[in-house]
Amino acid sequence: MKKIIRVLTLTLAFAVLCGSFATIAYAKDLAECHHCNTTGEFHCKVCNNTGEVTCGVCGGEGKSKCTGESGKGCDDGYYTCPNCNGDGKMRNGAGEVLDEGVCGNCNGSGKMRCVACHTVPGWNICPGCDGKGKQECQSSNCKDSKAVGWKCHYCMGAGYLLTNFWPGENDGIQNVPVNGDLIWMDDGKSHVYSNGSVSSEPASYHNVSFGTGSWKIGDVTVTADKTGTQKISTIEIITLTNFDPDTMEVRVVDEDGDGLILKVTNGKTSISANDHDGGIPYDLTFMVFEKEAVPGGNEGDDENNNNGDNPNQAGKYIVWFGEGSWKIGDVTVTADKTNGQYLTETDIITLTNFDPDTMEVRVEAENGFRTTLFVTNGKTSISAHSQTIDSVPKDIAFSVVAKEASPGGNEDGENNNDGMDNNPDPDNGEEPIVIPPDRNQDFEIPPAESGGAEKTASAAVEVGKMTSEEQEHYAGLTDEELNGKLVNVQSILQTVRPGEFAADTEELINDVAELNGIDTLEEAKIFPLSFEGHEDLGFPIAVTVRLEKGVLKGDSDLFVYHILEDRSIESLGKAEYTTYDDGSVESITFYTTGFSSFFTSSKELNIDIPAAFPWPLLAAVLVGVIVVLLVVTIVLRRKRKKV
Secondary structure (H helix, E strand, C coil), X not given: CHHHHHHHHHHHHHHHHHHHHHHHHCCCEEEECCCCCCCCECCCCCCCCCCEEECCCCCXXXXXXXXXXCCCECECCEEEXXXXXXXXXXXXXXXXXXXXEECCCCCCCCEEECHHHCCECCEEECCCCCCCCEEECCCHHHHHHHHCCCECCCCCCCCEEECCCCCCCCCCCCCCCXXXXXXXXXXXXXXXXXXXXXXXXXXXXXXXXXXXXXXXXXXXXXXXXXXXEEEEECCCCEEEECCCCCCEEEEEECCCCCEEEECCECCEECCCCECCCCCCCCEXXXXXXXXXXXXXXXCCCCCCCCCCCCCCCCCCEEEECCCCEEEECCEEEEECCCCEEEECCCCCEEEECCCCCCEEEEEECCCCEEEEECCECCEECHHHECCCCCCCCXXXXXXXXXXXXXXXXXXXXXXXXXXXXXXXXXHHCCCCCCCCCCCCCCEECCCCCCCCHHHCEEEEECHHHCCHHHHHHHHHCCHHHHHHHHHHHHHHHCCCEECCCCCCCHHHHHHHHHHCCCCCCCCCCCEEEECCCCEXXXXXXXXXXXXXXXXXXXXXXXXXXXXXXXXXXXXXXXXXXXXXXXXXXXXXXXXXXXXXXXXXXXXXXXXXXXXXXCHHHHHHHHHHHHHHHHHHHHHHHHHXXXX
């Protein structure tokens, strides 16, 4: 009996746990459906939810008075007999009435049946309603709502809409609010749905940095279902893979280093799953630690540590190492630390394969702070910074870079006490800083400071246009890698030459035209957009090229094609364009993941150009064979002479 009670108790506890967790797991973002004012119902003012309205052709009669055949008229389904003029009497050929007999045409009735209204004598069936007197209500909302039982077809009766709507999601099931859901209001604020109503308390959101979403704990790699910086609600579920609660723990840390421990249940957690009673900062960093390695020291509340939630004791820094590996030329440099680490100013960081003659260590912060660290015998620390600065930010990124690519600037910090390198010197090989402040937001690549072509071509990064794989690649690039790509794009944009062929592209474009049966390039609006330089981005950017007035007509679709480095061609699809007042193209916008040269066309082209026969190679081989034969012939003749 005791065993049975024990099993039932455990089962009940498990069920309660699952039930409470499910409340959070299904939390989602919703908005009030304004089409039905959250009622979930639809009321058609035109037909009063009958689906029918009075026929506008017949006024609800279902029929109309028959006018008869042309020139004959119709009187209650009959017209006057033309042979007897309606008297029914027989006449001879001269039209004279005979004494005997009746009109053979109408059989003496004087009337003929009107065939134009043969269904109902004297009436025609209304073609607008097929005689029913009613027509289907033509309101599209009415038709759609009728098909779903007079529910609001936008929310399918739920009264709420998913804010990240995709076809099929607002099915009346997925968008039904449950406890814990966030309801967005007209004022832009969100409130929590609880017990069948929307609370008056606004829900909180946080800007959470997940980095790469991966942490190495011993021999185990823990991954989160989120990467980069994301705006998430307090109750949004964060799923962890390979998380071990016995040996690991999760913390979220603010910019000052103050942190909160998050409870993890079955590999899932949320910002709300913390042990803190006060408010939660907006900007947070999410990290997974080995339990015994989590800083803290005195965990209890005592005279030396009044707040056990603060992991940033003893002046510790949050240092991001990423994978702890950097490729410098042909050499891979590794650190003895990976991912996010809490370090004091004097904690030793050991580097393998570091060459001080060709490499340097850099630490950077999101506010633009940047400085280098001295390395002695492969060892360094945060205290070994090269600049005279008041302090190092508490949240910094650690990286190893090639020395020639490092920032210069004022090393003594006399005019730059915060360590920021806001004025790079191109003459000294320094790159400008063009990376966006927030990678989750769209941003325009700023124009280069020199040259005038930046006015002709521009580009922007649009995160919403990226696939999930492209977003992952984009988020995984280091600031240095991303900045290098964008700076190169910045330079390439300056070289644009609309209407001019790049080197070795004119023949290729003409081959494409010939393959598609195009006589002249102008006929098909084949217009070159030449750029100097190449860049493989791995994510799409929107490129806009402005044209002079009148150079390209804008009276049809424009398709864009990209000429790759290997001279193959890829289709970029249909471009967007604006026009001048004369109808010519003013600007062309298209999306590309790489740079070289492009061209437009008024139609989709066959770009599978057959490989050219290698005549030059064949000629070279033939020349070589001839030379060999001549040499052999000469040698043989000399041998014969000797004999």
